[in-house]
Amino acid sequence: MLSIRNLHASRDGKEILRGIDLDIQAGEVHAIMGPNGSGKSTLAQVIAGQPGYQITEGEVAYLGQDLMELSPEERAREGIFLGFQYPVEIPGVSIAMFLKTSLNAIRRQQGLPEVDAMEFLSLVREKMKLMQMNEAFLTRAVNEGFSGGEKKRNEVLQLAMLEPRLAILDETDSGLDIDALEVVANGINGLRSAGRAIVLVTHYQRLLNYIKPDVVHVLAQGRILKSGGPELALELEQRGYGWVEQESKAVA
Ligand code: ADP
Numbered sequence: 001m002l003s004i005r006n007l008h009a010s011r012d013g014k015e016i017l018r019g020i021d022l023d024i025q026a027g028e029v030h031a032i033m034g035p036n037g038s039g040k041s042t043l044a045q046v047i048a049g050q051p052g053y054q055i056t057e058g059e060v061a062y063l064g065q066d067l068m069e070l071s072p073e074e075r076a077r078e079g080i081f082l083g084f085q086y087p088v089e090i091p092g093v094s095i096a097m098f099l100k101t102s103l104n105a106i107r108r109q110q111g112l113p114e115v116d117a118m119e120f121l122s123l124v125r126e127k128m129k130l131m132q133m134n135e136a137f138l139t140r141a142v143n144e145g146f147s148g149g150e151k152k153r154n155e156v157l158q159l160a161m162l163e164p165r166l167a168i169l170d171e172t173d174s175g176l177d178i179d180a181l182e183v184v185a186n187g188i189n190g191l192r193s194a195g196r197a198i199v200l201v202t203h204y205q206r207l208l209n210y211i212k213p214d215v216v217h218v219l220a221q222g223r224i225l226k227s228g229g230p231e232l233a234l235e236l237e238q239r240g241y242g243w244v245e246q247e248s249k250a251v252a
């Protein structure tokens with residue numbers, strides 16, 4: 001689904017990604033872990049096509065296409081979804097309006113008929129039930145005055161409604177108490193499927209107690225220094241990130 005080769009990216013003249021190699025197949029869940037400032041959010045943003053980054057070297061192929069040739073809107077249409085570490089507020093736009101507009105934009109671009117108000121309501125109600133969300137939520141403005149947990153639930157609700165092929169979730173676990181974490185994790189687990197890949201960017205291994213990844217990567221200093229199975233996340237929790245950086249220095 002996604003194949004990244006020797007990706008280098010800068011922001012304001014500062015190189016942040018310094019040769020990323022990453023392969024993600026449909027059906028897989030990948031966790032990207034690493035210390036603060038290592039470039040995890042940058043990698044997520046570059047894949048989604050957020051402006052402000054310069055790609056200075058390397059290739060990214062998504063479903064056989066050169067991803068860097070596609071605008072952020074085209075990437076969304078092709079099924080790439082990015083949940084932000086710091087979700088933006090959209091005053092005056094209700095969750096219902098936002099979800100219906102996003103869903104129909106994607107459906108139009110995919111040549112599918114738009115959903116009408118009734119279809120939308122029944123679909124969103126079904127998804128909200130799974131997320132244990134109160135329906136009153138639908139009338140609130142996007143992220144305005146939301147608690148950390150509400151923002152994250154909203155993000156997973158978007159995910160459930162839009163059903164992307166490649167979902168990238170940046171620190172979806174941050175600011176969640178244990179109950180909210182469990183609900184959010186269940187929501188994400190419910191979206192695992194053979195045709196979909198999920199990338200969880202996370203600083204802590206806590207989320208991975210609930211969502212078992214197929215592959216865990218350590219990103220540090222703009223490179224993926226080590227990859228392994230779910231046991232790697234547990235080892236990182238025990239030992240921190242320093243040893244991975246030492247190990248890769250010894251090899252280099
Ligand atoms: P992570 O998500 O792993 O914590 P980020 O991708 O957010 O890391 O940031 C990676 C690095 O890029 C950090 O060292 C950060 O200071 C730097 N960075 C982020 N934005 C800018 C910017 N506008 N100009 C220069 N450096 C930046």
Ligand code: MG
Binds near residue numbers: 036037041
């Ligand atoms: Mg950070």
Ligand code: MG
Binds near residue numbers: 041042085170
């Ligand atoms: Mg980050």
